[in-house]
Amino acid sequence: MDYLPIFMRLKGERVCVIGGGTIAARKSDLFIQAGAKVEIISPELKGEMARMHQAGLVSWQPTAFEPSLITGSKLVLAATDDQVVNEAVHQAATEMGIAVNIADQTELCDYILPSILQRGPITVAVSTGGRSPTFARHLRVQLEQALPTGLGEVALLLRQLRQQYNPLIEEDERKHFWQNLLNSAFYQTALEGRWDEARQLCAQAFAGHQAPMGEVFLVGAGPGDPDLLTIKALRILQTADVIVYDRLVSEEIINLTRREAERIYVGKSMSNHTLPQEQINQLLVDLAKQGKKVVRLKGGDPYIFGRGAEEQALLREHGVACTVVPGISSASGIAASTGIPLTHRDYAQSVKLVTGHTRQGIVDLDWDCLVDPNQTLVIYMGLSNVEIITRQLMEHGMDPSTPMAVIENGTRANQRVLVTDLAQATEQVARAQIQAPALMMIGKVVQCVEPSVCIDVAASAVTASESVAEVRYG
16 A cells, blocks of 8 residues: 555645646645645646636735745645756655645655545545556546445434434444444435435334344355455455454455454464364354354355355354355356366266365275266365375276366466376476465366466476477367
């Protein structure tokens, strides 16, 4: 984060703007809207700036810039076409300890002015850190289309209701009361301007209010790409009190959670469990009984090798409400990102999802069932056992030339796709230094892979008889 977004109170404060042209006028208008006393320092005023002065919106010092003119200002902004003046303003403001903005020169800015969307008392600010103000304005237009026009009135109503009911609600229960109210019919009713009905719904909610029992949401985070989160998952993440998350949940997704939420990492890797599963289960129960809205955030889907059913069963046993929010599974997400279909009319009429990690040192799979030339085999968590898996499949009758893909960090920006065959997989995985998390896809469908996503592990080690192109069925 290049700039910390802070809403500053400027009402009645002196703000100096150096420059009398179009850009200076546009920037000054934002300060005027915030209630600042805007003072223009410029030998002349042009166009809109002259009109603003005539209307009494700004005061004007018709002179060239001098450092003494900005003494005592809350903020300073320079928007001139003279770089020497701009740099002099920056130096003077810096020496006086005044935050300064030099228009269109982020390297000379202590603060920046975002693109602003206003809905009554609600202000939404969008910034690209000065990299592309035009793009920030474009995003603001999209937000204007997405945010209902009645939000400002809803905020005003909520302020009145909070003043009325907060003194009657225990302090540690208030957040849950208002959160539950906004998740009820109250919100839509208020948004439609049915104020009396909305007030009645609030009164009814207060009459039935009691110290809350929390709830748990088992949320699938998908395979890693934050854009693959469901809308429901994102909404719940941004209202949760606690996020209990796994190792496979990407940092980008964690950063989408509510800033005030407590984050508890319970990730597991081979022979390294931050918390045993039994303790994770109990943690969810304990947090819910404290009245908290808890998200158990899992990579992929909670019901596909995510132990979601175990956690849900214990929560129900303790009377804790539990909602499952499905996520895009690693298999389906990676199929899309690589171009490898899970089923195909010509190659695979079924798909099997299995886990490839060991139990008591043994990869315990029904190998005979997995050896079917007309199916796609997807293996989760099998990277460390790739040699055992490929050997067992071949020993149970799978053709050594069967296509195989190993995908590291599937769907993410750093995704790597190794395409090989069953016989060469162990050697190729080692040579490519594939790291977890990685998914294996085995079957004829692998030949549908999008060539542009594949890594070329044989660039410096191609044998005389084989090439990566041959491995990829080129």
